[in-house]
Amino acid sequence: MIGSDSAIAEQWLRKGELVAIPTETVYGLAANAFLEEAVSKIYAVKGRPSFNPLIIHTNSIQKLESWGIELSATALQLARKFWPGPLTLVVPKSSQIPDMVTAGHPSVAIRIPAHPLALALLERLDFPLAAPSANLSGSVSPTTAKHVDEQLGNKIPYILDGGECKVGLESTIISCVHENPRLLRLGGLSIHEIEAELGFRPEFNILNNENPMAPGMLSRHYAPSSKLVIGNAADYLNIFDSEQLVCIRFSEWVAEIPKERQLVLSPNGNLDEAAAALYATIRKADAMKPELIIAEKFPEMGLGLTINDRLRRAQIQ
Ligand code: AMP
Ligand code: MG
DSSP: OEEOOHHHHHHHHHTTOOEEEOOSSSOEEEEETTOHHHHHHHHHHHTOOTTSOOEEEOSOHHHHHHTTOOOOHHHHHHHHHHOSSSEEEEEEOOTTSOHHHHTTOSEEEEEOOOOHHHHHHHHHOSSOEEOOBSSOTTBOOOOSHHHHHHHHTTTSSEEEOOOSOSSOSOOEEEEOSSSSOEEEEOOSSOHHHHHHHHSSOOBOOOTTOOOTTOGGGSSSOSBOSSOEEESOGGGGTTTSOGGGEEEEESSOOOTTSOGGGEEESOTTOOHHHHHHHHHHHHHHHHHTOOSEEEEOOOOSSTHHHHHHHHHHHHSOO
16 A cells, blocks of 8 residues: 555554655665564565665664664764765664674664655654665665555555655765775765765775675666666667667767657756656666667766766676
């Protein structure tokens, strides 16, 4: 069932059931993080590998502290600046957090999301919500309640509908476990903003990272069912007819391909707007069943870095 009643969502969560929730990044598939049985349903419903840890969500730093989770000075600085918002912090775990949530790691990923309906729900709860993206493992993340319904509607009792996700990309993940903060995943909060707050750029070795602690970073992830490549449409026209292609473009149409086979994310050239439209557009391109989706390489700045990261992971190898 789809609805927008946080009291109904609360009831299901208290019973140990799964509820899809809106956030500003993407829709999450949420369970009471303190109930191992509920958390195990997340892995089962998504087909998520058990080694892939979950992010827990709440609405206040005080609640985190009451569950024994301590934030270092740097973690607190980032939390105060960017929460609620698209930033996840990895910090030392407390004993109250089940091992299943962290996939056995001694650290836990935490976030306060910026969606009003998610916050209204979280305020009602005296437990955190473990929530990965509400899609089958490896596929494109949902940015509307309808996307969730299409993949998981018959597997979960309730989808809390909060409209379209404003950011549209998963959270940026920073580990604050060691003395120096480390970027684990590019995401919806621009790395430039984090750099400006800290006064330095966190260690940044993610481009060739196959770290099993960060499966969002596995080389093939966020993938549509049609093949996707990053490149120029013109280079493929001696292999395919233009009718067999769909292009995902930043701001401009190209001359060589019919306009109706080009999906432009932001005619004004705004990277935030492009990010918000990215996943819905990949789904739309996929639904046109082309032989090949050709995505343009985006400018390597701001959320363009995250968009390129996700496109690379959606690409055929
Ligand atoms: P998602 O699948 O988008 O919900 O993101 C969850 C991601 O958060 C995982 O795939 C990891 O990359 C990261 N993560 C969660 N918990 C931890 C942790 N304890 N240590 C490192 N990364 C984590
Ligand atoms: Mg995901």
